[in-house]
Amino acid sequence: xxxxxxxxxxxxxxxxxxxxxxxxxxxxxxxxxxxxxxxxxxxxxxxxxxxxxxxxxxxxxxxxxxxxxxxxxxxxxxxxxxxxxxxxxxxxxxxxxxxxxxxxxxxxxxxxxxxxxxxxxxxxxxxxxxxxxxxxxxxxxxxxxxxxxxxxxxxxxxxxxxxxxxxxxxxxxxxxxxxxxxxxxxxxxxxxxxxxxxxxxxxxxxxxxxxxxxxxxxxxxxxxxxxxxxxxxxxxxxxxxxxxxxxxxxxxxxxxxxxxxxxxxxxxxxxxxxxxxxxxxxxxxxxxxxxxxxxxxxxxxxxxxxxxxxxxxxxxxxxxxxxxxxxxxxxxxxxxxxxxxxxxxxxxxxxxxxxxxxxxxxxxxxxxxxxxxxxxxxxxxxxxxxxxxxxxxxxxxxxxxxxxxxxxxxxxxxxxxxxxxxxxxx
Amino acid sequence: xxxxxxxxxxxxxxxxxxxxxxxxxxxxxxxxxxxxxxxxxxxxxxxxxxxxxxxxxxxxxxxxxxxxxxxxxxxxxxxxxxxxxxxxxxxxxxxxxxxxxxxxxxxxxxxxxxxxxxxxxxxxxxxxxxxxxxxxxxxxxxxxxxxxxxxxxxxxxxxxxxxxxxxxxxxxxxxxxxxxxxxxxxxxxxxxxxxxxxxxxxxxxxxxxxxxxxxxxxxxxxxxxxxxxxxxxxxxxxxxxxxxxxxxxxxxxxxxxxxxxxxxxxxxxxxxxxxxxxxxxxxxxxxxxxxxxxxxxxxxxxxxxxxxxx
Numbered sequence: 001x002x003x004x005x006x007x008x009x010x011x012x013x014x015x016x017x018x019x020x021x022x023x024x025x026x027x028x029x030x031x032x033x034x035x036x037x038x039x040x041x042x043x044x045x046x047x048x049x050x051x052x053x054x055x056x057x058x059x060x061x062x063x064x065x066x067x068x069x070x071x072x073x074x075x076x077x078x079x080x081x082x083x084x085x086x087x088x089x090x091x092x093x094x095x096x097x098x099x100x101x102x103x104x105x106x107x108x109x110x111x112x113x114x115x116x117x118x119x120x121x122x123x124x125x126x127x128x129x130x131x132x133x134x135x136x137x138x139x140x141x142x143x144x145x146x147x148x149x150x151x152x153x154x155x156x157x158x159x160x161x162x163x164x165x166x167x168x169x170x171x172x173x174x175x176x177x178x179x180x181x182x183x184x185x186x187x188x189x190x191x192x193x194x195x196x197x198x199x200x201x202x203x204x205x206x207x208x209x210x211x212x213x214x215x216x217x218x219x220x221x222x223x224x225x226x227x228x229x230x231x232x233x234x235x236x237x238x239x240x241x242x243x244x245x246x247x248x249x250x251x252x253x254x255x256x257x258x259x260x261x262x263x264x265x266x267x268x269x270x271x272x273x274x275x276x277x278x279x280x281x282x283x284x285x286x287x288x289x290x291x292x293x294x295x296x297x298x299x300x301x302x303x304x305x306x307x308x309x310x311x312x313x314x315x316x317x318x319x320x321x322x323x324x325x326x327x328x329x330x331x332x333x334x335x336x337x338x339x340x341x342x343x344x345x346x347x348x349x350x351x352x353x354x355x356x357x358x359x360x361x362x363x364x365x366x367x368x369x370x371x372x373x374x375x376x377x378x379x380x381x382x383x384x385x386x387x388x389x390x391x392x393x394x395x396x397x398x399x400x401x402x403x404x405x406x407x408x409x410x411x412x413x414x415x416x417x418x419x420x421x422x423x424x425x426x
Numbered sequence: 427x428x429x430x431x432x433x434x435x436x437x438x439x440x441x442x443x444x445x446x447x448x449x450x451x452x453x454x455x456x457x458x459x460x461x462x463x464x465x466x467x468x469x470x471x472x473x474x475x476x477x478x479x480x481x482x483x484x485x486x487x488x489x490x491x492x493x494x495x496x497x498x499x500x501x502x503x504x505x506x507x508x509x510x511x512x513x514x515x516x517x518x519x520x521x522x523x524x525x526x527x528x529x530x531x532x533x534x535x536x537x538x539x540x541x542x543x544x545x546x547x548x549x550x551x552x553x554x555x556x557x558x559x560x561x562x563x564x565x566x567x568x569x570x571x572x573x574x575x576x577x578x579x580x581x582x583x584x585x586x587x588x589x590x591x592x593x594x595x596x597x598x599x600x601x602x603x604x605x606x607x608x609x610x611x612x613x614x615x616x617x618x619x620x621x622x623x624x625x626x627x628x629x630x631x632x633x634x635x636x637x638x639x640x641x642x643x644x645x646x647x648x649x650x651x652x653x654x655x656x657x658x659x660x661x662x663x664x665x666x667x668x669x670x671x672x673x674x675x676x677x678x679x680x681x682x683x684x685x686x687x688x689x690x691x692x693x694x695x696x697x698x699x700x701x702x703x704x705x706x707x708x709x710x711x712x713x714x715x716x717x718x719x720x721x722x723x724x725x726x727x728x729x730x731x732x733x734x735x736x
Contacts, residue, residue, distance in 0.1 A: 078703050084491040085708075102706040106491035191598070192686035245598035247687035253574075260577065384489050384706055391704035392510065393689070400688040404600065414509065421508060 033065045034323055036308070037079060038094025040070035042271045042343060049339035054332055058323060066323065074194055074251075083311060091314035092324065095307050097390075098131050098375060098382040100139035107139040108310040108317055110324065114138040117328045122349030131305050131375050131382060140307030141328055144337065144344025145373065147366040148199025148302050150293070151258065151272050152265040155286040156184045165290035169207065169233060172265075172293045176241030179264045186241040187263030190400045193251035195304065197396045198376055200267035200292065202302050205230045205395065206374065207295025212389060213380035213423055220425045222398075223416040226297070231402045231411060233295075238403040247400055259283060267292070269304075270343055270363055289365045291372075303373040306344060345370055380423075388422045480712045488709035501713035510689055510697070511714070518693040518718065521608060522672045528612040529668060530661075533619020538653075540620065541627045551624075558617040566681040569610050573597050573682070597683055600690035607679055607691055611672065619664055626660035627653065659733060666729045673718050694718045 041047045047070050055066040069090055071079045076094060083089035084106035100107060118124045124142070132140040150172075152165060160178035176186045189196040205211070209226030213219065238246070245253075254266040259280055266272075276284035292301055308327075314320045326332060330350070337346055338356045342363040346354065347370070357367060377386040389395070398415040402408060419425070450456050484501055486494030505511040540551050557565065572579055573596035581593030596606045630653065638648045654661075676695040679685065685692030685700070692700075694714055702711020 081490050081703055081706070102489070103491045190687070192684035243598075244595035247600075248595065248598035248603055248683055250684050250686070252570075256574070256577075388701070388705040388707060391700045393686075397688045400686070404688065418508070418510070421504065 032063070033067060034092065034320055035067035035069060035090035036092040036094075037069040037071060037076075037083075037090040038306075038308070039073055039076040039096070041340065042073070042269070042274065043339070043341050046336070046340040046343065049336055054327065054336060057332075058326060061326075062322075064319065064323070087313040089311070091311055091320045093309050093311060095132075095140045095309045097304065098386060100132050100307070100309060101134050101382040102384060102387055103309070104134045104139060106312055108312050108314070108321075109137040109139065110141055110310055110321070111136075111138040113321060113324055113328065114141055116325070117141065117348070121330060121333075121351070125347040125349070125370055127303060127370070127373055127375075128305050128347040130378075131303060132307055140309040141324060142305050142307040142347040143328075143333065144306050144340065144346050145366075145370060146195075146269050146304045146306060146343065147345055147369045147373070148195065148267055148269060148304065149365050149369060150265060150290040151268045151270075152288060152290065153184070153283075153286055154288050156182070156264045165288070166293055169204065169237070169293045169295050173233070173237050173241060176237070176265070180241050184264035185243050185262075186237075186265045187246055187249070187254050187257045188237075188242065188265075188267050189249040189251065189254050190238065190247050190396065190403055191249040191253075192393055192396070193249065193253075196249075196251045196254055196266070196268055197393075198390065199302050199304075201234075201395055201399055202374070202376055202378070203292045203300040204234060204295070204399075206300040206378070207292070207298055208233065209295075209297035211379060212377050212395065212419060213385075213425075215379045215381065217381040217383070217385065217423060218425050220416055220419045220423060222419055223412050227412055228408050230295070231399060231408045234399045235402045235408075247404060258287075270366060273362060274341065274343070288362050291365050291369055299372050301369040301373045303375045305347065305375075342366065385423050389419060392418065392422070394418045394422070480716060483709050483712035484716050486709040488707075488712075490706035490708055494709060497709070501710050502717070504710070505713055505717065510692070511717070513689055514692045514694060514697045514714075515717070517604065517689075517691060518673065519721075520604065521611070521675070521693055522669060524608050525611045525615065525672055526665065526669055528608070529615045529619050530665060532612065532616040533664075534623055534661075536616060536620035537623035537627055538649075540624050551621075554620060555617045557614045558621075562614065562677045563681065565614065566610070566678050569678075570682060573606050598687060600687055603683055603687060603691050607682060610678055610682070611675060614678070615668060615672070618668060622664045623657060623660060626657035630656050662729050662733055666726060669725060670722060673722060 036050075047068070051068045055068060059065050067090070076096065077099065079089075080093055080095070080099065080103065083093065084103050087106075095103070095107075114124070128142045128145075132138055132142055150165060156179060157163070157165070157175065160175065160182060162175045162178075166172040166175050179185065188200055190201075191197060205227065208230035210224060210230045211221040211226075214221050254263065254268055255272055255275070257263045258266055258268075258272050259276060261283065270289065273284065273287050273289065276287050278284075292299060308324065310317060310320050310324065327336075333346075333348075334351070334354065337344060337351065337354065340356070342356050342360060345366045352367070357364060375382060375386075376390050380386055394415050398411045401411045401414070451460070483494070485496060485498060487497045487500070488494035536554060540547065540554070544550075571577055578593055578596065580596070581590075584590045585593060594602060597603045634652050634656075635648055638652050643651065674695050675693065676699065679691055679693055679696050680699070683691045685696045694717060698711045698714035701714055702708050705711075
């Protein structure tokens with residue numbers, strides 16, 4: 001490039017080449033690429049299967065290259081917020097919990113695909129509709145639930161004479177007392193993490209009959225004798241089976257403590273067993289899962305549904321929908337779920353007895369837990385108020401303050417005042 | 427010989443006509459604005475715009491991916507009635523005040539030592555800067571291990587040294603958690619004070635110390651009446667910067683405690699993030715973030731006036 005004329009010519013050609021695909025898209029041609037963004041999976045093979053198998057297969061079939069962006073764990077909501085606010089980025093996104101309600105206006109109605117997939121694959125589990133169907137429109141296509149269950153050391157439980165995981169909270173407390181005396185305390189997160197705290201605290205509250213808010217979203221129900229019983233139990237459970245540090249734990253701490261052989265029981269996804277089998281096989285052999293214990297009013301788990309959703313700014317929604325149809329076809333979905341090593345419990349009844357459950361029976365409780373799973377803040381309606389309650393750790397801090405010694409009456413009163421403000425209730 | 431009037435030297439005429447580009451560039455006013463433009467544009471785009479947009483958001487009920495509804499000061503009124511907001515305010519003030527005092531005194535000590543001549547001075551200077559150089563996210567991970575009850579090196583030393591029988595819960599106990607964060611922030615921020623104050627110390631002429639010594643001034647008197655007055659402007663500026671940075675500290679707290687236990691370590695930045703991002707309430711989140719503005723504004727204006735007076 002020797003002259004100014006050369007420079008201008010090269011610049012113009014380069015700019016034209018860069019803009020050409022956009023002009024082609026604008027002219028109505030099929031896009032050459034689609035991108036999916038989701039939180040990186042704890043099971044690397046699950047992400048790899050998408051990138052190395054599914055994406056190339058789709059490209060071979062249609063000529064459309066499918067990109068895959070994995071966001072670090074805990075960062076997906078921030079990424080999605082940026083995408084929705086700037087109306088730019090990947091066309092297809094992973095959504096968790098009740099996000100379809102938060103991003104309702106930014107997501108495309110995919111009820112047609114949900115109906116087709118449901119019809120072909122035995123129908124959807126009813127409970128998942130609570131977190132993806134917004135105003136009767138499906139705003140996400142669920143593929144699996146990351147359950148939060150009890151994870152425990154079978155050898156240490158046997159040492160204190162407990163051969164079967166306790167069925168009730170009171171029985172678990174009794175076992176915990178014995179185990180703590182033996183130097184094997186429990187370690188349930190009571191700090192500000194994003195999953196392992198709510199994972200057992202909402203079920204504990206529900207199993208004692210307590211509720212945050214009624215289904216009308218206006219009547220705050222937290223101030224009840226049932227909540228008081230749950231709070232009293234939690235304080236006892238913490239003081240007699242755990243140690244102070246759990247009050248400051250975030251989601252990584254209980255994994256580390258369990259694998260560091262510091263605790264005998266916690267509430268977590270199957271990630272502890274996955275890592276134990278891979279890196280600490282001796283611990284892996286004596287680790288098992290169990291459903292959450294039941295309380296006087298039943299047994300519960302939190303619903304942690306993972307879905308894919310389509311952003312309304314996608315330039316070619318028909319092409320993106322075609323990809324989702326293809327992905328949720330049994331030929332693809334079945335293999336993708338299998339690659340996930342049963343980390344995700346599918347919400348389609350056709351997969352209730354999927355071969356993915358066979359290799360490792362210790363994952364079976366995750367399938368079982370779907371029947372008793374409820375979204376955070378249940379039975380209250382999903383939406384920004386529910387998210388605010390979760391983001392402000394109203395329930396977690398209510399229990400945490402009780403554990404550190406505050407009175408049951410005070411912690412419930414504080415939580416009730418916060419919830420009334422959040423739900424704009426009187 | 428007739429002597430003509432002395433010719434007055436005139437500056438050479440400006441080359442080029444004023445209406446040409448070169449002529450325009452030769453004009454001081456135009457040229458200085460041209461030089462300032464990149465900086466001004468940068469500040470407008472990345473400081474002024476987000477700042478005013480933040481104010482705009484804070485006056486709205488603005489849910490993520492939804493249009494905002496103007497609500498005036500309702501978000502701030504709502505915050506004023508939230509006990510957590512006041513807890514967050516107390517936490518933030520404690521965090522900023524205590525860390526600033528510790529960093530200021532530590533940094534001054536560091537600078538005074540580093541201003542002395544000793545073997546390996548340059549190596550020590552470089553190594554003391556490490557906490558400031560290492561990315562916060564990285565050093566925070568190290569601190570997570572240091573403060574971990576199970577694997578904590580501090581607890582290990584204390585227990586094996588016979589000082590205590592069982593380890594402290596550095597991040598699980600509400601009081602200890604705040605002090606742990608203060609220690610980490612101080613560790614990270616002291617080199618900033620140290621290196622800046624060292625630059626100030628190096629501008630002091632040795633003659634002043636010599637004169638003071640001849641007059642019989644002690645070491646303390648030389649520090650109080652020579653060192654301190656000279657570095658005072660630097661001290662004020664570095665404190666102002668540090669306070670601003672500490673008010674906005676996010677990574678360290680978010681990674682270590684995420685505001686827990688039971689909000690004991692939540693500060694404005696972490697709480698604003700939770701409300702804005704996790705709860706999708708951008709308007710309320712912006713209001714929380716802006717709540718620190720009055721305190722910061724008073725501080726900045728006060729320090730600036732003090733500097734001008736000096």
